[in-house]
Amino acid sequence: MSSARDTSMANAFIPGSSPLPQTMEALVERRERVLGTAYRLMYQEPIHVSRGEGVWLFSPEGEKYLDAYNNVSSLGHSHPAVAQAIARQASVLATHTRYLQDEILDYSERLLATFPPAIDNVMFTCSGSEANDLAYRIAKYQTGGTGVIVTETAYHGITDAVSQFSPSLGPNVPLGAHVFKVPAPDNYRLGAEAAAIVLNGVDVALDAMAARGIKPAALIVDSIFTSDGIFAEPRNFLAAAAQKIRAAGGLYIADEVQSGFGRTGTHMWGFERHNVLPDLVTMGKPMGNGFPVAGIAAQSQIIREFGLNARYFNTFGGNAVACAAAMAVLETIQSERLMDNARQMGDALRLRLAALSARYPQIGDVRGAGLMIGVEIVAADRAPDKTETTRLVNGMRKRGVLISSCGAGHNVLKIRPPLIFQPEHVDIFVAAFEAILSRPETAGPL
Ligand code: PMP
Numbered sequence: 001m002s003s004a005r006d007t008s009m010a011n012a013f014i015p016g017s018s019p020l021p022q023t024m025e026a027l028v029e030r031r032e033r034v035l036g037t038a039y040r041l042m043y044q045e046p047i048h049v050s051r052g053e054g055v056w057l058f059s060p061e062g063e064k065y066l067d068a069y070n071n072v073s074s075l076g077h078s079h080p081a082v083a084q085a086i087a088r089q090a091s092v093l094a095t096h097t098r099y100l101q102d103e104i105l106d107y108s109e110r111l112l113a114t115f116p117p118a119i120d121n122v123m124f125t126c127s128g129s130e131a132n133d134l135a136y137r138i139a140k141y142q143t144g145g146t147g148v149i150v151t152e153t154a155y156h157g158i159t160d161a162v163s164q165f166s167p168s169l170g171p172n173v174p175l176g177a178h179v180f181k182v183p184a185p186d187n188y189r190l191g192a193e194a195a196a197i198v199l200n201g202v203d204v205a206l207d208a209m210a211a212r213g214i215k216p217a218a219l220i221v222d223s224i225f226t227s228d229g230i231f232a233e234p235r236n237f238l239a240a241a242a243q244k245i246r247a248a249g250g251l252y253i254a255d256e257v258q259s260g261f262g263r264t265g266t267h268m269w270g271f272e273r274h275n276v277l278p279d280l281v282t283m284g285k286p287m288g289n290g291f292p293v294a295g296i297a298a299q300s301q302i303i304r305e306f307g308l309n310a311r312y313f314n315t316f317g318g319n320a321v322a323c324a325a326a327m328a329v330l331e332t333i334q335s336e337r338l339m340d341n342a343r344q345m346g347d348a349l350r351l352r353l354a355a356l357s358a359r360y361p362q363i364g365d366v367r368g369a370g371l372m373i374g375v376e377i378v379a380a381d382r383a384p385d386k387t388e389t390t391r392l393v394n395g396m397r398k399r400g401v402l403i404s405s406c407g408a409g410h411n412v413l414k415i416r417p418p419l420i421f422q423p424e425h426v427d428i429f430v431a432a433f434e435a436i437l438s439r440p441e442t443a444g445p446l
Contacts, residue, residue: 005037006170006172008169008170008171008172009040009170010386010389010390010405010410011042011043011390011393011394011404011405012040012041012042013028013040013041013042013043013044013045013046014044015028015032017044018044018045020045020046024045024046024048027048028041028046042404043393043394043397044390044394044397045394045397045398047059047065047397047402048060049065051077051078052067052073052077052078053076053077053078054076054077054078054418054420055067055068055076055077055417055418055420055421055422055425056077057077057402063400064400065397065400065401065402066400066401066402066417066425066428066429066432067402067417067418068401068402068403068415068416068417068421068425068429069402069403069404069414069415069416069417070402070416070417070418071258071263071285071286071372071416072285072286072289072290073286073289073290073418074261074262074263074285074286074289074329074333074338074418074419075286075289075329075332075333075338075418075419075420076418076420077290077418079289079328079332081328081331081332082288082289082290082291082325082328082329082332084328085324085325085327085328086291086321086324086325086328088324089103089320089321089323089324089325090321092320093320094319094320094321095319095320096313096315096316096319097124097313097314097317097318097319098313101320103320103323103324103327104124104318104319104320104323106323106327107323107326107327107330108122110327110330110331111297111326111330112297114268114269114330115269115281115297116272116277118277118299119277119278119281119297119298119299120299120300121297121298121299121300121303122295122296122297122298123295123296123298123303123312123317123318124293124294124295124314124317124318124322124323125284125294125295125296125314125317126292126293126294126314126316126317126322127157127284127292127294128156128157128255128257128282128283128284128285128294129156129157129158129159129162129284130157130159130294130314130317131157131257131282131283131284131294131295131296132156132157132159132162132220132253132255132257132282133157133159133161133162134296134312135218135220135253135280135282135296136148136161136162136165136217136218136220136253137161137306138251138280138296138298138302138303138306139217139218139250139251139253139279139280140217141305141306141309141310142251142302142303142305142306143215143216143217143218143249143250143251144215145214145215145216145217145249145250146178146214146215146217147178147179147180147209147214147215147216147217147218147250148164148165148176148178148179148180148216148217148218148219148220149179149180149181149182149202149205149206149209149216149218149219149220149245149250150165150166150167150179150180150181150182150219150220150221151181151182151183151184151198151221151222151225151228152167152181152182152183152184152228152408153167153168153184153227153228153229153406153407153408154166154167154168154220154221154222154227154228155168155169155222155226155227156220156222156255164176164178164179165179165220167181168227168406177212178209178214180205180208180209181201181205182198182201182202182204182205183197183198183201184198184225184228184229184231184408185197185198185225185231185233185234191233191234192234194231194233194234195234195236195237195240198237198241199237199240199241199244202219202241202244202245203244206244206245206248209248210248215249216245216248216249216250217250217251218245218250218251218252218253218280219241219242219244219245219250219251219252219253220253220255221238221241221252221253221254221255222255222257222258222259222270223238223254223255223256223258223259223260223269223270223271223273223274224258224259224263224264224270224273224368224369224372226258226259226372226406226414227406227407228406228407228408229374229376229406229407229408229409229412230367230368230372230373230374230406230407230412230414231367231374232264232273232367232368232369232372233367235273235274235275236273236274236275237274238252238254238271238274238276239274239275239276241276242276242277242278246279251279251280251302252276252278252279252280253278253279253280253281253282254269254270254271254276254278254280254281254282255282256269256270256271256281256282256283257282257283257284257285257294258270258285258372258416259271259372260281260283260285260286260287261283261286261287261329261330261333262333262338262339262342262370262419263286263342263370263371263372263416263419264342264369264370264372265339265340265342265343265344265346265347265369265370265371266339266343266369266370267339268339269281273369277299279298279299279302280296280297280298280299280302280303281296281297281298282294282295282296283295283296283297286329287326287329288322288325288326288329289325289328289329291321291322291325291326292316292322293317293318293322293323293325293326294317295317295318333419336420338419338420339370339419341419341420341421342370342371342419342421343370345371345417345421345422345423345425345426346368346369346370346371346372346373348423348426349371349373349415349421349426349429349430350366350367350368350373352426352430353366353373353375353430353433354366356430356433356434356437360437360438361380362377362378362379362385362388362437363375363376363377363378363437364376364377364378364382365378368415371415371416371417371418371419371421372415372416373413373415373416374406374407374412374413374414374415375412375413375415376407376411376412376413377389377392377411377412377413378411383409384407384408384409384410384411385411386409386410386411388411389405389410389411389412389413390405390410391436392413392433392436392437393405393413395435395436395439396432396433396436399432399435399436400432401428401429401432401433403415403416415429417429
């Protein structure tokens with residue numbers, strides 16, 4: 001086994017790669033001393049944060065950063081309604097789900113009301129990884145198979161089972177022998193042709209599985225292909241993919257950790273953009289606006305046998321505090337019409353970015369839905385330009401705007417601001433972006 005540090009995460013800070021202020025250097029060393037070697041920091045010059053409010057993160061010295069990357073604090077950092085709900089519930093009752101309690105039922109009913117009627121059960125976990133792990137366990141139980149189909153550069157989480165179907169973790173985290181990859185939509189082919197790439201991939205993967213004597217358990221897809229490079233179009237084709245896996249005896253799992261809770265601006269759930277009814281849906285990240293709450297939603301017929309035969313208990317999952325936080329999040333998304341805001345701000349930002357693409361040829365494509373936006377950065381021949389992408393991400397950080405990158409070629413800017421983004425934040429973002437774009441020589445501080 002190689003002992004070299006994995007640098008497959010394009011935007012990971014690499015110790016010793018750039019000079020840091022002394023105090024930061026000391027913090028980085030202290031961090032590695034206590035946390036060990038597995039953690040990664042972002043940016044060539046990491047950021048040190050001690051407070052968040054709305055769309056802003058602050059350093060202890062009072063520097064502020066516009067957070068255009070956070071899909072956890074989807075309502076904005078330190079949202080008062082969520083903070084108060086957590087504090088109120090924690091001071092009254094914070095125990096597990098083996099007693100009758102109203103909080104988990106009130107929240108579950110409200111959450112399920114956002115799904116198509118056939119999705120009528122919910123189970124709670126503490127992370128998106130755990131939700132995918134549970135969904136996979138149920139899929140194996142229900143189908144008697146083990147085979148999984150995932151997109152080429154998917155990320156679904158960190159448990160032993162789930163990391164084996166998360167190819168974006170890089171070559172040091174091998175895929176399972178039961179895992180088969182399909183290409184994500186190719187953005188330079190439009191409409192039906194892009195969809196056909198994925199759908200043909202599913203056929204090929206199912207054939208390959210059959211040839212190896214592996215029975216399919218599930219096709220799992222992040223409904224907006226986040227780590228594959230953010231592909232919001234074409235829509236609707238995942239319904240055909242679901243049909244294919246079902247015809248082969250497997251289940252369709254919609255991973256909504258990224259695309260759920262209104263992020264795409266027009267639908268609460270990303271799978272709705274594809275007109276597909278999933279067997280299982282997994283959720284996490286923004287569900288508690290920073291409080292660890294995640295889970296699965298399912299058609300009850302899918303989880304019934306599993307539940308009858310294998311009891312489910314998760315010490316923290318769905319406890320009263322988690323449900324209070326999640327309830328405050330859902331209420332706020334609905335009462336403040338944040339999905340509409342995500343659509344309006346997302347449209348405005350994409351329009352401005354597309355206008356820049358006329359002047360800056362390194363912008364190969366601007367795409368996305370709502371406030372999940374991908375900007376593809378390319379060289380003259382449209383080949384992925386990872387170096388320029390890294391320069392832009394770090395240049396934005398130096399200007400106080402936080403984004404990152406994704407995609408198989410590490411060349412898609414991943415822009416994912418809180419759903420409360422306002423026109424003035426779009427202005428700040430675009431001004432910073434144009435400043436960096438227009439100074440290609442600037443690799444260092446601005
Ligand atoms: N699925 C997707 C699509 C994700 O983006 C992530 C997290 N980035 C996960 C699952 C895993 O969630 P968690 O980090 O809460 O375990």
